[in-house]
Amino acid sequence: DAVNFDPRGTNSELSKFAxxxxxxxxxIDTSNIVGRRGRxxxxxxxxxxxxxxxxxxxxxxxxxxYDSGTWIVSVFAQVTTSPSVYAIFKSTDGGQTWASxxxxxxxxxxxxxxxxKAGRFYLSxxxxxxxxxxxxxxxxxxxxxxxxxxxxxxxxxxMAKHTRMLFxxxxxxxxxxxxxxSMYVSRDSGVTWASTTYYDAAKVGTTTLALKGSGDSQxxxxxxxxxx
Numbered sequence: 001d002a003v004n005f006d007p008r009g010t011n012s013e014l015s016k017f018a019x020x021x022x023x024x025x026x027x028i029d030t031s032n033i034v035g036r037r038g039r040x041x042x043x044x045x046x047x048x049x050x051x052x053x054x055x056x057x058x059x060x061x062x063x064x065x066y067d068s069g070t071w072i073v074s075v076f077a078q079v080t081t082s083p084s085v086y087a088i089f090k091s092t093d094g095g096q097t098w099a100s101x102x103x104x105x106x107x108x109x110x111x112x113x114x115x116x117k118a119g120r121f122y123l124s125x126x127x128x129x130x131x132x133x134x135x136x137x138x139x140x141x142x143x144x145x146x147x148x149x150x151x152x153x154x155x156x157x158x159m160a161k162h163t164r165m166l167f168x169x170x171x172x173x174x175x176x177x178x179x180x181x182s183m184y185v186s187r188d189s190g191v192t193w194a195s196t197t198y199y200d201a202a203k204v205g206t207t208t209l210a211l212k213g214s215g216d217s218q219x220x221x222x223x224x225x226x227x228x
Contacts, residue, residue, distance in 0.1 A: 006048045014041055014050065018064040018071065018116075025050075026071055026095045032060040040064075040073060042095045056089045056100040062160070063124075067116035070141040071095050074114035074123060083107030086123075088114070088142050106147040108133045112163035112177075118170035120189055124177065126158045134158075135175070137190040150175065150184040150193040158182060168203050168225045176200070183213065185226060198226055 005017070005025070013036060014027035025043040027050050029036050037060045041050040062076040073089035084104050091098045108125030109132070115122045123136040123145065133147035158177035166174040171189045176182070176199045184193040198220070201210040208222040222228060 004046055006046050009049045010047060011041065011050055013039075016062075016064055017047065018066045019046075020066050020071075020094070024094055026064050026066070026073075026091075028061050028064050028073055030060070030062055030076075032076075034058075037061065040089065040095070040098060053096060054089075054098040056098045057087070059087065061089070062111050063114035065114045065116035065121060067121065068119055068141070070121075071098075072114055072116070072121055072142050073098070074111045076110055076112075078107075078110075086111065090142055101142075103142070103145055105136050105145045106133050108136055108147055109158075110160075112158060112160045113165060115165040115167070115173075117167045117173070118189070122165055122173070122190055124158075124163050124165060124175060126160075126163075126177075128157055134177070135190060135193070148190060148193065150177075150182070151195055166201050168201060168208055172225045174198060174201055174226070187225070196226065201226065 013029050015030045017027045019025045023046050025047045027041045029039040038055045040054045042053045043050045060076040061073050063074040071091040075087040079085045079087050086103050089098045089100050109127030111123055113124040121138045125134045127134045133149045136145040136147045138145045163177050172187050174185050183196050183199050185196040186193045197212045198210045199213045210220040
């Protein structure tokens, strides 16, 4: 009964996608090419065809997520030289129209990804300073954000192509900021974080299949969301 994504007619310039689970998909162009960056596309046939809908502002964008009637696209760079001003694009009409809005939170670095689950949106940032935050979550559809730090003393530079958030349940999520480094798990919807050695995981029913970094070639099986 899963929603199928049919990419045969997808524009090759689109690189990230999200769905509402009812046939509508939003795809974005994450490039930083003038004339292309910031573009948002929409599909109502499970991704078979996409139509351009908007460029809310001439900015590089980095991720797209959907939850509870709201679509959010994350803007990659800080809006101004102020370390607390960022931006998101938001749609509440099925991805047809989009509005750009500035958001205020502590300096979490460049925004690599936005994810959503069970009424919360999550931003993955690129900050690696000793005193800064690198995650933020919103429980009110992106109106306000709460910044959090995944781990103390983490100076490993994140990589945009490896930064992901994987959901094992409504409250348990795994974040990877670079391959084999900077991996953390939260069991309370992003409020607190702990270091983990797993960099990839998939939930199949009640069973989690996981992979570790550092050249480990084994597959790990867990029935308690990677507690053991």
